[in-house]
Amino acid sequence: MDTTLDSASARRTGPGLALAEDAGAVTRAARDMAGRFHRGGRLLTFGNGGAAADAGHLAVEFAHPVVVGKRALPAISLANDASALSGVAREHGYEAAFAAQVRLLGRPEDIAVGIRTDGRCGNVADALAAARELGMLTIALTAADGLPAVDHLLAARSDDPRIAREIHITIYHLLWELVHVFCEHPALLGTEARP
Amino acid sequence: MTGARILYPFQHGGDAESVVDAVIRSTVAKAEEIVALRGDVLDRLGPALAGCACAVAAAFRGGGRLFAFGNGGSSTDAQALAQLFLAPGEGGRGLPAISLTGDAALLTALSNDIGFDVVFARQLAAQGTRGDVAVGLSTSGGSVNVLRGLEAARRRGMVTVGFAGSGGGGMAEPGLVDHLFVVPSSSVHRIQEAQTTLCHVLWELVQQAETS
Numbered sequence: 001m002d003t004t005l006d007s008a009s010a011r012r013t014g015p016g017l018a019l020a021e022d023a024g025a026v027t028r029a030a031r032d033m034a035g036r037f038h039r040g041g042r043l044l045t046f047g048n049g050g051a052a053a054d055a056g057h058l059a060v061e062f063a064h065p066v067v068v069g070k071r072a073l074p075a076i077s078l079a080n081d082a083s084a085l086s087g088v089a090r091e092h093g094y095e096a097a098f099a100a101q102v103r104l105l106g107r108p109e110d111i112a113v114g115i116r117t118d119g120r121c122g123n124v125a126d127a128l129a130a131a132r133e134l135g136m137l138t139i140a141l142t143a144a145d146g147l148p149a150v151d152h153l154l155a156a157r158s159d160d161p162r163i164a165r166e167i168h169i170t171i172y173h174l175l176w177e178l179v180h181v182f183c184e185h186p187a188l189l190g191t192e193a194r195p
Numbered sequence: 196m197t198g199a200r201i202l203y204p205f206q207h208g209g210d211a212e213s214v215v216d217a218v219i220r221s222t223v224a225k226a227e228e229i230v231a232l233r234g235d236v237l238d239r240l241g242p243a244l245a246g247c248a249c250a251v252a253a254a255f256r257g258g259g260r261l262f263a264f265g266n267g268g269s270s271t272d273a274q275a276l277a278q279l280f281l282a283p284g285e286g287g288r289g290l291p292a293i294s295l296t297g298d299a300a301l302l303t304a305l306s307n308d309i310g311f312d313v314v315f316a317r318q319l320a321a322q323g324t325r326g327d328v329a330v331g332l333s334t335s336g337g338s339v340n341v342l343r344g345l346e347a348a349r350r351r352g353m354v355t356v357g358f359a360g361s362g363g364g365g366m367a368e369p370g371l372v373d374h375l376f377v378v379p380s381s382s383v384h385r386i387q388e389a390q391t392t393l394c395h396v397l398w399e400l401v402q403q404a405e406t407s
Contacts, residue, residue, distance in 0.1 A: 004396070004399050004400055004403055005237070005241045005242075005244070005245060005396070005400070008237050008241070008392075008396045008399070009233065009234045009237040009238065012230070012233055012234075012392065013230055013234070016226065016229060016230035016233065017226070017227070017230055019226040020222075020223045020226035020227055020230075023219045023220075023222035023223045023226060024219050026222055027215065027218050027219050027222055031215070049278050049282065049284075050275040050278055050279060052274075052278075053271040053272065053274040053275035053278065054271065054275065056270075056271040056274070057268045057271040057272065060267055060268060060271070061268065064267065066267070066268070066383050066384075082297075118284075161284065162279070162395040162398075162399075163395075165275075165391070165395075166233075166388060166391050166392050166395065169387065169388050169391055170225075170226065170229050170384075170388050173384035173387070173388065174222055174225060174226075177384075178218060178222065181218060185214070187211065188211050188214060188215065190211075
C-alpha cells in the first residue's frame with residue numbers, strides 16, 4: 001500500500017508538467033471554440049465510462065458557469081441520457097452511438113469534443129469523423145494513437161487511463177476559462193487553420 | 196472588476212499576439228499549480244487515504260456497496276467514481292458501486308415533491324444499509340443535500356467519506372464523516388482536479404487491499 005502512495009505523486013508529475021508544455025495547443029483550441037460560439041455554434045461532447053462523466057462535466061461547465069457573471073453557452077453531452085444512448089445504440093450499434101447522434105443533432109457551426117483515455121473507444125473516433133464531415137470544429141481529448149484527423153488533438157501524456165483522465169479534467173477546465181477570455185474579446189478571434 | 200479582469204489583468208492594452216502570449220503564460224501557471232497542489236494533498240492526506248481505503252475494502256469484503264453523490268461537476272465526478280469501481284477495465288476487479296446522480300426520474304421526483312435538499316438523503320435512507328459506504332463530493336463542503344446525504348448515511352451505520360475544498364465547510368463539522376479529505380484551494384476547478392486524483396488513488400489502494 002505504501003508503494004502505491006509513495007509513487008502516486010511522482011507518477012503524476014511528468015504528465016502534469018507535459019500539459020504546461022501544451023499550453024499553446026490548449027489556447028489555440030479555446031480560441032477556435034470561442035470563434036464557433038461567437039458564430040452561434042453549440043458544443044456537443046461524448047465519451048465512454050469515466051469519459052462519459054467528463055463529457056457531462058464539460059457540458060455543464062459551459063451551460064451553467066461556476067463563476068458568477070459568466071455567460072451561459074450552449075452545450076450538450078451525448079452520453080448522459082440512457083434512453084437516448086441505448087435507443088440509438090440499438091438502432092445503429094454501440095459503435096455508431098455517438099456518430100449517429102452527431103449526424104442528427106450537429107450543425108456545421110457546432111463544436112465536437114470527444115474524450116477517451118485509451119484506444120478502445122471506436123465510437124468516439126467515428127463521431128469525431130462524422131462531426132468533421134459536417135464541418136464542425138473537432139477536438140479530441142485523448143491519450144492513445146489512432147484517432148481520425150481532428151482540428152485540435154489534445155493528448156494526455158500518460159499510459160495510465162486514470163492519470164490521463166486527471167489531465168483531461170484540467171484541460172477542459174482551462175478550455176472553459178480561455179473560451180470566456182476570447183469571447184469577451186472578439187477582436188482576438190482568428191481564422192481557424194485546418195490541419 | 197469582472198472575474199476575467201482579475202484572472203487576466205494583462206488584457207488591457209497590447210496587441211492580439213501579446214495578449215495570446217499572456218494567455219498561454221497564464222495557462223502554463225495553472226498547469227503547474229495543479230501539479231503542486233496534487234503533490235501537496237497526496238503528501239498530507241496520503242496516510243488518511245490509506246486508512247480510508249482499509250475501511251472501504253473491509254466494507255466491500257462484508258458485502259457492502261458504495262454510493263457516490265454530488266452536484267453539478269461533482270455529480271459527474273461521483274458517476275466517474277462509481278463507474279471506476281464497477282467497471283475498472285484491464286487488471287481491475289469490479290466492485291458494487293452506484294451513483295445517486297444518474298436517475299433523472301428519481302432526482303426530479305424527490306426535488307418536485309419534497310425538495311432538493313433531500314435528493315441524496317432519501318435515496319440513502321431507502322437503499323443504504325449498515326456496512327455500505329457513502330462518498331459525498333462538494334467543492335465548498337457546504338452543499339446542503341450532500342451534507343444531509345452524509346448525515347442519513349451515518350444514521351444507517353454506513354462508512355462515510357467526504358471530499359471538500361477550501362476550509363471544508365459544513366462537511367468538516369465534527370462527527371459528520373469518518374474520512375474527510377479537504378483540498379486547500381480557492382479555485383473550484385483545481386479542487387475538482389485534486390479531488391479526482393484523491394478518488395483515483397483511493398480506488399488504487401482499495402484494489403490493492405482487495406487482492407492482498
